[in-house]
Amino acid sequence: MILLEITSWLFITTGALLGIAGGIGIHRFPDFYSRLHAVGVTDTLCAALFLVGLALQTGFSLASLKLLLIFIFLFFSSPTATHALADAALMGGLKPLLDEDNGGNDLDRHSD
């Protein structure tokens, strides 16, 4: 099944690219919240695409059922971990980095 192989590797490659994008985001972004944003957005979909690609490799079997269960677990736990980190940082008093040129009115600009 050449089509299945191509689709599977397409999923895995896209997942890997998302993982690399998240890594670059952690490295390049200026403060804690934007770094968390970079990796928190990408890593759930990265893991999901990996698992879909691997499930296509195994076909309908017990292994793909286990991959589905791992996907469900990651789907709930990964965003929750990101939320807990951001929430703890906000509770701990860490201020987000704001746009200095705009007089720190970065948040207001988005609301209109």
Next chain:
Amino acid sequence: MKHNLILRVIVKFLFPVIALFAFYVLFHGDYAPGGGFQAGVILGVAFIFYALIFGLVTTEQVIPPQLLRILASTGILIYISTGIVTMLLGGNFLDYDMLAESPVTGQHIGIMVIELGVGITVSAIMLMIFYAFASRGRS
């Protein structure tokens, strides 16, 4: 609305999943990677996860520290008594072949009981260590 509402909901959903995975690792340990120690740590982690969100006081109402001491010693007792039972049946200490008619079934039963004892002890010890760290400066 409490600021950790999301965490509370997710803990209630994930706690049974983690505990079930611990028992899967425990009872599938003779066919797949895993075993008593890993299962005990995962089960301990489920309770630590609960304690991180709902607080130490609530968790100590669920599992009191006295119960943990009893559980930790029960696991050791299961381990040792399995060895003594095999000695009483005419084999060496922890000679699982004696536990059933055929040696293969005996090995299965023996390793399962041993892993159960290890799992109970390890999860109890993990929670005791967590309680000891988390209740620092409270007394």
